[in-house]
Amino acid sequence: MAQFNLNINGKTQQVDVDPSTPLLWVLRDHLDLVGTKFGCGIAQCGACTIHLNGTAVRSCQLPVSATEGAQITTIEGLSENGDHPVQQAWMEHDVPQCGYCQAGQIMTAAALLQQNPNPSDEEIENAMNGNICRCGTYLRIKAAVKTAAQKL
Amino acid sequence: MTKVNTKLDRRSFLRVSALASGGMMLSFSWLAGCKPTPEEELGLPKEWFELNSYIKIGENGAVTLYSPNPEFGSNVKTSMPMILAEELDTDWKNVWVEQADFYPERFDRQFTGGSQGIRQGWTPLRTAGATARAMLVAAAAQSWNVPANEITTSAGILEHKASGKKAHYGEMASLAATLEIPEEVELKDISDFKIIGHSKRNVDGQKIVSGKPLFAIDHKVEGMKYAAIVHPPAFGMRLKSFDKNSVMGMPGIQDVFSINVFKDDYVQNFFDTTTFPEIVAIVGNSTWEVMQAKKNLVAEWEKAPETKFKMAGFGGNSMDVTVPSGLENTSSHKSRMAEFIKNPGTVVRKDGDPEGMFKKAAKVIERTYSAPFLAHNTMEPMNCFADVKGNKAVIYGPTQAPEFIMGTLSSSLGIPRENIQINLARMGGGFGRRAYSHHMVEAALISQKIQAPVKMVYTREDDLSAGVYRPTYSATYRAALDENNNLLALHVKAGGIPESPLHANRFPAGALDHYLAESWDIPSNITIGAFRAPRSNFIAGAEQSFLDELAEEMEKDPIDFRLELLKRAETDPVGTNNDYDPKRYAGVLQLVKEKSNWNQAQSNVHRGVSAYFCHNSYVAEVVDTVIKDNKPVVESVYAAVDCGIVINPDSAANMGEGAIVDGIGNAFFGELAFNNGAPTKTNFDTYRMIRQKEAPKKIEVHFVESTENPTGLGEPLFPPVFAALANSLYKATGKRYYEQPFAPQLEMGNLRM
Numbered sequence: 001m002a003q004f005n006l007n008i009n010g011k012t013q014q015v016d017v018d019p020s021t022p023l024l025w026v027l028r029d030h031l032d033l034v035g036t037k038f039g040c041g042i043a044q045c046g047a048c049t050i051h052l053n054g055t056a057v058r059s060c061q062l063p064v065s066a067t068e069g070a071q072i073t074t075i076e077g078l079s080e081n082g083d084h085p086v087q088q089a090w091m092e093h094d095v096p097q098c099g100y101c102q103a104g105q106i107m108t109a110a111a112l113l114q115q116n117p118n119p120s121d122e123e124i125e126n127a128m129n130g131n132i133c134r135c136g137t138y139l140r141i142k143a144a145v146k147t148a149a150q151k152l
Numbered sequence: 153m154t155k156v157n158t159k160l161d162r163r164s165f166l167r168v169s170a171l172a173s174g175g176m177m178l179s180f181s182w183l184a185g186c187k188p189t190p191e192e193e194l195g196l197p198k199e200w201f202e203l204n205s206y207i208k209i210g211e212n213g214a215v216t217l218y219s220p221n222p223e224f225g226s227n228v229k230t231s232m233p234m235i236l237a238e239e240l241d242t243d244w245k246n247v248w249v250e251q252a253d254f255y256p257e258r259f260d261r262q263f264t265g266g267s268q269g270i271r272q273g274w275t276p277l278r279t280a281g282a283t284a285r286a287m288l289v290a291a292a293a294q295s296w297n298v299p300a301n302e303i304t305t306s307a308g309i310l311e312h313k314a315s316g317k318k319a320h321y322g323e324m325a326s327l328a329a330t331l332e333i334p335e336e337v338e339l340k341d342i343s344d345f346k347i348i349g350h351s352k353r354n355v356d357g358q359k360i361v362s363g364k365p366l367f368a369i370d371h372k373v374e375g376m377k378y379a380a381i382v383h384p385p386a387f388g389m390r391l392k393s394f395d396k397n398s399v400m401g402m403p404g405i406q407d408v409f410s411i412n413v414f415k416d417d418y419v420q421n422f423f424d425t426t427t428f429p430e431i432v433a434i435v436g437n438s439t440w441e442v443m444q445a446k447k448n449l450v451a452e453w454e455k456a457p458e459t460k461f462k463m464a465g466f467g468g469n470s471m472d473v474t475v476p477s478g479l480e481n482t483s484s485h486k487s488r489m490a491e492f493i494k495n496p497g498t499v500v501r502k503d504g505d506p507e508g509m510f511k512k513a514a515k516v517i518e519r520t521y522s523a524p525f526l527a528h529n530t531m532e533p534m535n536c537f538a539d540v541k542g543n544k545a546v547i548y549g550p551t552q553a554p555e556f557i558m559g560t561l562s563s564s565l566g567i568p569r570e571n572i573q574i575n576l577a578r579m580g581g582g583f584g585r586r587a588y589s590h591h592m593v594e595a596a597l598i599s600q601k602i603q604a605p606v607k608m609v610y611t612r613e614d615d616l617s618a619g620v621y622r623p624t625y626s627a628t629y630r631a632a633l634d635e636n637n638n639l640l641a642l643h644v645k646a647g648g649i650p651e652s653p654l655h656a657n658r659f660p661a662g663a664l665d666h667y668l669a670e671s672w673d674i675p676s677n678i679t680i681g682a683f684r685a686p687r688s689n690f691i692a693g694a695e696q697s698f699l700d701e702l703a704e705e706m707e708k709d710p711i712d713f714r715l716e717l718l719k720r721a722e723t724d725p726v727g728t729n730n731d732y733d734p735k736r737y738a739g740v741l742q743l744v745k746e747k748s749n750w751n752q753a754q755s756n757v758h759r760g761v762s763a764y765f766c767h768n769s770y771v772a773e774v775v776d777t778v779i780k781d782n783k784p785v786v787e788s789v790y791a792a793v794d795c796g797i798v799i800n801p802d803s804a805a806n807m808g809e810g811a812i813v814d815g816i817g818n819a820f821f822g823e824l825a826f827n828n829g830a831p832t833k834t835n836f837d838t839y840r841m842i843r844q845k846e847a848p849k850k851i852e853v854h855f856v857e858s859t860e861n862p863t864g865l866g867e868p869l870f871p872p873v874f875a876a877l878a879n880s881l882y883k884a885t886g887k888r889y890y891e892q893p894f895a896p897q898l899e900m901g902n903l904r905m
Binding site for chain 1: 403440837
């Protein structure tokens, strides 16, 4: 066990966990930030996507020890009131079916648009390819990313 | 207006529907639920007045509607309350929706599966809404001292025009809640619908996009422990022993023990399917710690002997189930299936003289289709929260079928049903998998053992290797043609491990004078369960691929060929048990022909068509494929759907788009194989799932305008897409695709996938 000071959604949070603990489980079990989801545990599905210094990363493969000093943003901190343009676009296109993967999809999309405000269809497909949606809402995801791009 | 009896119609309706669905029916006593006893109080504020189990109205006119069915992504949590709100005649803006917990005394059929939620909920929900409205009208009539039939309602407002009196529902709710329930109520005319047929956004949309806790896996209470499980590594194996000391002493680990899902004297039901009744549970302080301990657990496994048990089936019957011993392999599955394909099967339907026709045929075409086992792979792995203390249990978990696990929980825990509360969590996907809810029993037994609340979570590997798969199937189609290429007879022989996919009375049965259907099955210890459109999800692809090849042989347009057969089935049907309506079937083919501009195909776009009937609905689909950079790309998919009245059109289209993407993904990539009883793929690095790049670039879902009562939607768009894709790929590559998944064969043909 070791103590870590983490900067999550603009706040400093202290946790006492094993250094190898993936950030995913620190968020979910220790800090009650359960919007970030467990899907595969091997960085293959994207359900656990968060932002580390603005870049989309898979938190299931990210040891907590590697995150000290970094700016961590989770779905809960993407916007104050759940009204980030990407979240609004997701609502406008009524994207979710089961909804389980969508936080990860939104975090990947928000990071993409941060780096590339006007992505082409191909760039959207490439950026979103690491996030599995078992319900198959891919077309609405792509449409929502485009709508969000126009608003940002 | 249609008048319905609030009591009798409901009962008889449910009985009839339950038989048609092939599912099971839950006990129903809705009227009893309208007068809650103190124990049944749902704990809402006092200003809410409960008009019946589904509807509460606040003093300010706000309405809470309870969505009875578990939500796994088909959006029943929005569409079922839309039906209530329509007949209640309230304003959707003022409606709050809450997930009902499992209350069999209050709600009928709290089951999500078989695409039956809306179909079977249609009349009960309309009746519940109309009953509440009638009680509000009666309250207003009493208050204003005017005849009830002079009072109108609109968007939650009661009005008596002659006297100029007006009130919102909230003002009459307290009185209405004390009135007698009317024996008969009037339902709206379909033409008066203001909510049904008008798209409403997902009532949980805001919570989903902002990451609020909605799923069982998100649940946490004070003092809760975490649990992981370890199950045998292969089908046909069981636990011999484990070394507790191999994990005790690891950080955060509290206890390690084995649990048995079933009591010895328990009679399993159809949805109790469990691959490994005895597993090891590891309990600790956090998910990560129990998952680490899992890797360290030293356990010995042994081959399981053949087992026999009784299983309660439909209609009170019980059947004897034998689970064979042995470690099975995909290669031996294939060779056994090849034998069964050659041998005669069990005749399940025969019209005319098919054997005679094959003897005198000028030409016989024979093709065999196959598909592997598939895993459901819900994005949220199996998990459950349970808090069992003494003689009471609270279970909060993802389940499609709470009624079917209640008896198991009661037996395994030794706690009476009335002391067990099952709360229904939103599910991160279901697809049939969560109709089998042994994960709830596992969590409950763990909690009972430690007498503390616990959340049990499967790893992806646990989930993917724990069984309850879509079976592997095969179907051989034969057609007899005369010298002028007229179709004389059709023969289908289909089977699988461990069940046959055949629906013998579906199209093209009924359209052919000479037809033979045979079935076979091979027992296995690999557990299977319902997977989005069970059996249809394979047989549709085989049948509709064969009809495509047949049309080509007969030099007919594939849509025209199907329409000719359907015309025959409509005007002069063969046999009496044909379980489809040829006119509605033809209707979706005609609609997809129009919407896809079938007759104006572009060069370089390769089109395939397919149509299928299942879950009481009709779907035709056209898939357009292009080859880009040596890679098949699905450009467009057009779907035409006849599912009767559509409740929530945009959400219905979303469901259809998802089913099409799901079908294309499984057709290209879906495959689970076995080596010595163990699945060869246990996570998404090897089990390939369709991703953003492989999804079609465009999907159009068109609904037939209809005033028929609504039918299934979650499943029917899934089965036909397999053949529409295969037929399109044939046009693109010049090769037919008989074996799923298609990607390996496309790659052998030097295409990239």
